[in-house]
Amino acid sequence: MLNLFRAELFKLKKSKSIVFGVLTAVALLLLLYSSLLMIDKINQGEISNGTGGVVVYQQGNEIDLQASMLEKIGVVGILRQMFGGHFVGMILAVLVSIFVIQEYASGTIKNLVGKGYSRRTIFLSKILSTILLTIVFQTVVLAVSICMGIPFMGWEVFSHTIWKDVVLYAIFQMMFGITISTIILLVGEFTRNLAAGIALSMGVLLFSTTLTAGLDLVFHGVDFAPSNYWILDLLTNCPVTDFEAEFMVRGVIVSLVWFVIAVVIGVVHFQKADVK
Numbered sequence: 001m002l003n004l005f006r007a008e009l010f011k012l013k014k015s016k017s018i019v020f021g022v023l024t025a026v027a028l029l030l031l032l033y034s035s036l037l038m039i040d041k042i043n044q045g046e047i048s049n050g051t052g053g054v055v056v057y058q059q060g061n062e063i064d065l066q067a068s069m070l071e072k073i074g075v076v077g078i079l080r081q082m083f084g085g086h087f088v089g090m091i092l093a094v095l096v097s098i099f100v101i102q103e104y105a106s107g108t109i110k111n112l113v114g115k116g117y118s119r120r121t122i123f124l125s126k127i128l129s130t131i132l133l134t135i136v137f138q139t140v141v142l143a144v145s146i147c148m149g150i151p152f153m154g155w156e157v158f159s160h161t162i163w164k165d166v167v168l169y170a171i172f173q174m175m176f177g178i179t180i181s182t183i184i185l186l187v188g189e190f191t192r193n194l195a196a197g198i199a200l201s202m203g204v205l206l207f208s209t210t211l212t213a214g215l216d217l218v219f220h221g222v223d224f225a226p227s228n229y230w231i232l233d234l235l236t237n238c239p240v241t242d243f244e245a246e247f248m249v250r251g252v253i254v255s256l257v258w259f260v261i262a263v264v265i266g267v268v269h270f271q272k273a274d275v276k
Contacts, residue, residue, distance in 0.1 A: 008129035076240040093201035100188035134181040176235040
């Protein structure tokens with residue numbers, strides 16, 4: 001197990017896809033910060049409405065001179081856009097899919113099985129490396145998101161930030177992210193095809209919450225909301241302030257349950273499926 005995990009760590013260090021993933025996140029952050037900055041300039045009359053494709057909707061003929069959008073949204077709002085808006089999740093879906101599925105295509109998995117490693121050990125080592133990948137990637141995005149706020153919002157914005165909320169939000173997003181990455185790993189294990197794995201993972205990220213919203217309507221009469229127990233709904237609806245004990249407890253339990261389900265199904269499938 002230790003040797004396999006070390007090999008996984010070596011592959012993570014050499015992987016260029018992680019670098020491209022971080023650069024993609026940085027590009028999205030620049031786009032997000034720049035869009036908010038342009039909204040502020042439009043509201044202040046410094047540039048015309050619609051510049052750069054940014055349109056500020058207004059009432060009547062006057063643009064409401066409201067408080068700065070950057071100041072209103074703040075650091076926690078930026079984090080919520082990146083993590084709760086599935087930007088980070090979509091990048092992770094690509095990274096995990098590449099990391100898992102390419103080893104089937106290259107024959108690495110077949111070689112490991114042929115060398116006598118137990119299938120359970122191989123799959124668990126892959127899970128551990130996926131967890132590490134998720135933690136490292138989300139930590140980098142978190143740090144970059146906060147640091148990038150300095151040139152756009154100035155140091156004073158940090159004095160108004162409730163860092164306890166930032167820490168709690170980051171912890172829960174990390175926990176949800178690990179579970180989701182494990183589910184994506186499970187998708188890769190079932191598909192074993194890069195295009196199919198990425199497409200299906202994106203479908204789960206983008207459309208599963210629509211399905212749970214429909215199920216909420218179906219079960220409305222019995223006062224049961226399936227969305228309260230789906231990991232992606234919890235990730236999207238995770239508060240950035242005023243964390244309630246009920247949500248925190250439910251979040252931990254639901255995340256753990258889905259993680260265990262994904263691990264068990266993945267191990268069982270990997271042990272029984274053919275490795276080609």
